[in-house]
Amino acid sequence: MLDNTIDTVLFDMDGTLLFHEPDSFEVINAYCTGIGQPITAEAEHECRRAQHEYFVDPTIQSQLGGFSPDEFWHHFNRYLLQAVGVEGDLDHHATQVTAQYADIELTYQCPEPGCRTLIQLRSRGYKLGLVTNRSNVDHLYELLDEMGLRSHFDMTLASGEVGVAKPDPGLLTAALERIDSDAQHCIYIGDNYWADVVGARGAGITPVLLDPHHIFPEADCLLLERIDDLLQWLPERSI
Numbered sequence: 001m002l003d004n005t006i007d008t009v010l011f012d013m014d015g016t017l018l019f020h021e022p023d024s025f026e027v028i029n030a031y032c033t034g035i036g037q038p039i040t041a042e043a044e045h046e047c048r049r050a051q052h053e054y055f056v057d058p059t060i061q062s063q064l065g066g067f068s069p070d071e072f073w074h075h076f077n078r079y080l081l082q083a084v085g086v087e088g089d090l091d092h093h094a095t096q097v098t099a100q101y102a103d104i105e106l107t108y109q110c111p112e113p114g115c116r117t118l119i120q121l122r123s124r125g126y127k128l129g130l131v132t133n134r135s136n137v138d139h140l141y142e143l144l145d146e147m148g149l150r151s152h153f154d155m156t157l158a159s160g161e162v163g164v165a166k167p168d169p170g171l172l173t174a175a176l177e178r179i180d181s182d183a184q185h186c187i188y189i190g191d192n193y194w195a196d197v198v199g200a201r202g203a204g205i206t207p208v209l210l211d212p213h214h215i216f217p218e219a220d221c222l223l224l225e226r227i228d229d230l231l232q233w234l235p236e237r238s239i
Helices: 024-034 042-052 056-064 067-081 091-100 110-125 139-146 170-179 193-202 227-231
Strands: 008-011 019-021 107-109 127-132 155-158 186-188 206-210 223-224
Touching: 008 067, 008 170, 019 056, 024 042, 024 067, 024 170, 042 067, 042 193, 042 223, 067 091, 067 139, 067 170, 110 223, 110 227, 127 170, 139 155, 170 193, 223 227
Parallel strands: 008 127, 008 186, 127 155, 186 206, 206 223
Antiparallel strands: 019 107
């Protein structure tokens, strides 16, 4: 459990505080059902792991910079379709799934438990930071302002600002410098074991994994089922 010296809480963004609808898995699931290949519970688990794996795989990351938006979605959807074991021409299926995104407007939200957690932690005297692997910095801050989230944080940092991304510990090390905190007094909450837990540990920060779907049964760190369970671990600070 956490000790009473914690004074700084850093958060991942996507999948931790911010969610988009429909979720990528929901789109894949609907497509597979429509072609008569419904996804099993085991395949769902593999798909959700694949969603996380995609964004930390070094080979994939080396390719993404050269992709157009359509090429990215095709590649990403093909990866997920392969993970759930869809039979047939994967390129054809990926093209069909990607075409559906042209008719979908993604909507973003910070669910009430997440917003309440941020408000409560600030009122209890903790410094709060947001650290994300997003590379498009302008779009990130536009989104945070639209959502009314930016004011909750003492510091926000995107990988696009410093040129490194989790699990490289350099991103979180830079965040500590910006928020003027020490690693031993900080925790980092994220939903991707391979990016968030590994990255936090590399920077000397205590990691906390948000894993409501039990995607990472091998996780060897503090676990949260719900983001607002964090409020039970972090009491009012004596300042």
